Amino acid sequence: MSNAKAYSAASPTSPLASSTIVRRDPTPEDIQIEILYCGICHSDLHQVRNEWKDAAPTVYPCVPGHEIVGRVAKVGSAVTRFKVGDLAAVGCMVDSDGTCPECKEGLEQFCPNFTLTYNWPDKHLGGVTYGGYSESIVVREKFALKVPANLDLAGVAPLLCAGITTYSPLRHWGVGPGKKVGIVGLGGLGHMGVKFAHAMGAHVVVFTTSPGKKDDAFRLGADEVVISKNAGEMKQHAFSFDFILDCVSADHDINAYLHLLKRDGHVVLVGAPEKPLQVAAFNLLFGRKSLSGSPIGGLKETQEMLDFCGEKGITSDIELIPIQKVNEAYDRLLKSDVKYRFVIDMASLKAEV
Numbered sequence: 001m002s003n004a005k006a007y008s009a010a011s012p013t014s015p016l017a018s019s020t021i022v023r024r025d026p027t028p029e030d031i032q033i034e035i036l037y038c039g040i041c042h043s044d045l046h047q048v049r050n051e052w053k054d055a056a057p058t059v060y061p062c063v064p065g066h067e068i069v070g071r072v073a074k075v076g077s078a079v080t081r082f083k084v085g086d087l088a089a090v091g092c093m094v095d096s097d098g099t100c101p102e103c104k105e106g107l108e109q110f111c112p113n114f115t116l117t118y119n120w121p122d123k124h125l126g127g128v129t130y131g132g133y134s135e136s137i138v139v140r141e142k143f144a145l146k147v148p149a150n151l152d153l154a155g156v157a158p159l160l161c162a163g164i165t166t167y168s169p170l171r172h173w174g175v176g177p178g179k180k181v182g183i184v185g186l187g188g189l190g191h192m193g194v195k196f197a198h199a200m201g202a203h204v205v206v207f208t209t210s211p212g213k214k215d216d217a218f219r220l221g222a223d224e225v226v227i228s229k230n231a232g233e234m235k236q237h238a239f240s241f242d243f244i245l246d247c248v249s250a251d252h253d254i255n256a257y258l259h260l261l262k263r264d265g266h267v268v269l270v271g272a273p274e275k276p277l278q279v280a281a282f283n284l285l286f287g288r289k290s291l292s293g294s295p296i297g298g299l300k301e302t303q304e305m306l307d308f309c310g311e312k313g314i315t316s317d318i319e320l321i322p323i324q325k326v327n328e329a330y331d332r333l334l335k336s337d338v339k340y341r342f343v344i345d346m347a348s349l350k351a352e353v
């Protein structure tokens with residue numbers, strides 16, 4: 001076992017602070033990664049503040065972070081895909097049972113026995129897993145992804161959650177040429193959703209509560225932008241969408257978007273607000289509409305997404321911060337004040353004693 005510098009929260013109300021955690025020695029199947037960059041996902045904030053207390057209560061201390069890019073520092077004796085010095089990335093999962101029907105289909109995100117990257121029972125050390133706000137992490141080789149060599153590394157980190165979480169439902173629901181697609185909420189997930197839906201050839205409409213993001217939305221690939229607080233603008237799009245991806249982190253009116261679907265259209269939730277959303281039944285009945293959800297993505301699809309990004313030159317638009325600014329970043333995230341993902345430069349952790 002070895003010590004690693006990290007940032008952790010001690011309670012739902014305490015700020016993240018410098019601390020030391022223990023990492024296991026790599027087993028024959030593991031690699032140890034020296035973390036270079038880690039994205040800040042809104043899920044980190046929900047988890048640190050215990051906003052998902054019913055579905056996934058937080059165990060403290062909590063070390064968040066599941067958008068990880070780094071260099072391989074050690075490899076176990078049975079490792080075949082990585083060698084010391086290679087780039088490697090880790091997303092929201094670090095293990096699964098490998099034997100259930102979901103795993104056999106490459107859909108590890110639905111494995112009943114998966115291990116999430118943080119705040120999940122740690123099979124090796126006991127307690128819970130610790131995430132990427134840390135100088136290193138040890139994971140099964142199988143759960144490490146290959147990073148395309150041509151992309152900016154800090155901009156790659158958010159692909160590991162914001163990227164795959166939007167790519168997967170867009171692919172699953174067949175988004176492409178001839179489809180009118182809405183992306184709701186231009187944050188970390190939303191801005192990746194716009195880039196992907198545009199790259200897949202769809203007609204992309206961004207719904208935002210922030211008029212100041214309009215120009216960016218067009219630059220990111222939107223064909224149209226709707227200020228969702230403006231009822232008149234919303235009405236112009238009634239009954240016209242094939243698919244709407246809802247990336248909103250807070251309470252909002254989902255019925256307004258169900259109303260915009262065509263017959264047999266889909267609203268898919270990837271946002272995970274703290275409070276339950278209210279759905280008016282008639283908004284589903286008339287038009288045989290569907291409301292679904294989608295969590296992250298499996299390993300095979302995550303690699304496919306990274307390779308797609310390599311081919312198309314897609315990365316996240318980021319603001320790079322030292323880890324000492326993480327609490328300020330959380331406050332700004334809550335105000336939708338980031339364009340469009342904070343990424344921690346993990347070299348800044350070296351300054352901590």
Ligand code: NAP
Nearest residue numbers: 042043185186187188189208209210249250271272295296
């Ligand atoms: P984010 O960067 O904070 O973006 C959320 C966006 O939602 C904001 O930029 C804002 O966009 C909009 N928004 C915020 N408050 C709002 C309100 N009160 N009403 C309407 N719109 C509002 O967050 P993120 O990292 O993209 O994550 C978004 C959500 O997805 C979070 O709940 C997160 O936990 C969840 N998530 C789910 C998965 C999954 O597997 N399904 C994976 C990762 C994250 P505008 O300024 O454009 O309105």
Ligand code: ZN
Nearest residue numbers: 041043161162
């Ligand atoms: Zn995330």
